Amino acid sequence: MYSATTDKALTCVDCNQEFSFTVSEQQFYADRQFSEPRRCPACRAIRKASRGDSGNSNYAGGDYGTSRGYDRGPREMFSATCASCGREAQVPFRPSGAKPVYCSDCFSTQRRSY
Incomplete structure (x- = not known):
């Protein structure tokens, strides 16, 4: 604390x-x-x-799926090697090396196993 x-x-x-x-x-x-x-x-x-x-203009009326007033543009992607199959993957975060990174196929498989 x-x-x-x-x-x-x-x-x-x-x-x-x-x-x-x-x-x-x-x-x-x-x-x-x-x-x-x-x-x-x-x-x-x-x-x-x-x-x-105005603080919450993007969330007015429950319309979460649109860019109301503020559009960030394309998301920056980073290259990573899949910890499961070894293929190169593009991920929307900078891998730190502290946790495994999976390609979309292996991520889906991992997710279904929980």
């Missing part, structure tokens, strides 16, 4: 101003496994407004 006892002073990557990362904010971020904020609250608000992101 995470337990911060003092506020942290962080420096904003946009405006280079120091801002306080409070104990309660640290707990909130730790509980959700978020990394520390890189921007001060003012720069975060400016960045959010410039994206036209």
Whole structure:
């Protein structure tokens, strides 16, 4: 369990101003496994407004399958060697080597076995 006892002073990557990362904010971020904020609250608000992101606009009305207002474009893919059959596979994450990576066929087989 995470337990911060003092506020942290962080420096904003946009405006280079120091801002306080409070104990309660640290707990909130730790509980959700978020990394520390890189921007001060003012720069975060400016960045959010410039994206036209109202916080939950992509999920209005249960329409989860469309890109309402924000489209990330094509997903970056990474090459990996399948841990089961040895074929090269393209995966949507950077393999760390800590866990096995499977091609789509072997992944489907592995998934059905559970």
